[in-house]
Amino acid sequence: MSRQGTRLDQKKVNSELFTLTYGALVSQLMKDYENVDEVNKQLERMGYNIGIRLIEDFLARTGTGRCYDFRDTAEKIQSAFRLYLGISPQIMNWSSSGDEFSLQFDSNPLTEFVELPDHCLNLKYCNVLTGVLKGALEMVQMDIASCFVQDHLKGDPCTELRVKFIKRLEDAIPAGED
Amino acid sequence: MAVCIAVIGKENSPKYISCINPSMELHFQYKVHVSLDVVEEKLQAVSKPIADVTKEQYLGLLYSTEEHKIYGYVTNTKIKFIVVVDSSNTLLRDNEIRMMFRRLHSVYADIVCNPFFIPGEVISSKKFDKTVKSIMYGD
Numbered sequence: 001m002s003r004q005g006t007r008l009d010q011k012k013v014n015s016e017l018f019t020l021t022y023g024a025l026v027s028q029l030m031k032d033y034e035n036v037d038e039v040n041k042q043l044e045r046m047g048y049n050i051g052i053r054l055i056e057d058f059l060a061r062t063g064t065g066r067c068y069d070f071r072d073t074a075e076k077i078q079s080a081f082r083l084y085l086g087i088s089p090q091i092m093n094w095s096s097s098g099d100e101f102s103l104q105f106d107s108n109p110l111t112e113f114v115e116l117p118d119h120c121l122n123l124k125y126c127n128v129l130t131g132v133l134k135g136a137l138e139m140v141q142m143d144i145a146s147c148f149v150q151d152h153l154k155g156d157p158c159t160e161l162r163v164k165f166i167k168r169l170e171d172a173i174p175a176g177e178d
Numbered sequence: 179m180a181v182c183i184a185v186i187g188k189e190n191s192p193k194y195i196s197c198i199n200p201s202m203e204l205h206f207q208y209k210v211h212v213s214l215d216v217v218e219e220k221l222q223a224v225s226k227p228i229a230d231v232t233k234e235q236y237l238g239l240l241y242s243t244e245e246h247k248i249y250g251y252v253t254n255t256k257i258k259f260i261v262v263v264d265s266s267n268t269l270l271r272d273n274e275i276r277m278m279f280r281r282l283h284s285v286y287a288d289i290v291c292n293p294f295f296i297p298g299e300v301i302s303s304k305k306f307d308k309t310v311k312s313i314m315y316g317d
Contacts, residue, residue, distance in 0.1 A: 023291075023293025026293060112291075113292045115304070116294065117294045
């Protein structure tokens with residue numbers, strides 16, 4: 001009809017299907033919880049659960065080894081975005097101490113058709129991504145915090161995800177065995 | 179280019195109307211309303227030869243008065259788009275009207291894909307409004 005038929009690659013899922021699925025998920029959460037903060041939390045938790053599994057797949061597929069520093073990690077995160085979402089966010093705004101950077105998204109398949117209604121301007125639509133990063137990095141012994149500082153959906157010129165390194169997690173030793 | 183653009187739902191309920199001159203809105207609502215009968219008539223005429231699967235969605239000129247011409251377009255989901263243009267505007271060809279409808283249809287498809295939009299509700303999207311305005315002013 002009006003939309004040009006997108007050719008289907010057999011191995012990949014149609015991006016519109018993906019966008020609509022994620023949209024349906026978020027709007028259903030909005031209906032179920034009726035509270036924007038709660039929805040943000042749920043999205044992050046879902047992302048966390050995705051992340052702790054996805055990292056295994058990422059490591060198996062790419063065969064990457066250890067990161068030497070946080071800059072190295074940032075590049076690997078960038079390549080993961082390319083691998084899984086087909087986008088390459090820019091890495092920028094490093095803090096002087098090198099423990100904090102921003103991922104800037106020019107386009108984001110998650111938000112393609114989305115227009116936030118006025119009553120949920122606090123909604124972090126893509127909050128699942130922060131959860132994914134946290135979950136994935138936690139599995140490789142890194143504790144990070146991330147949040148959206150700019151969001152295209154809220155009228156900012158781009159979407160910016162700030163990632164902050166907190167500490168290295170030592171391999172957990174059961175209490176009383178040191 | 180156009181003076182008024184309206185979207186009418188499946189059961190002929192108004193979903194969206196926008197015109198260049200807001201004070202004329204009621205007047206246009208009447209016009210659009212009247213044209214729905216013609217749409218219905220045309221649809222019945224079209225639906226007779228059922229074999230024709232690739233149905234034409236563009237209905238062409240619905241009717242014209244001294245000052246306005248009214249064109250219609252129906253999607254396969256029975257959403258109607260109505261465009262009112264000035265009769266004095268002779269530059270507008272059939273082709274341009276078709277283009278307008280095609281753009282309208284594609285922007286409509288986009289807002290339907292918005293997960294926060296409930297199909298069948300009145301359209302209140304700002305993005306849709308902006309695009310429709312740009313179609314009306316003809317760029």
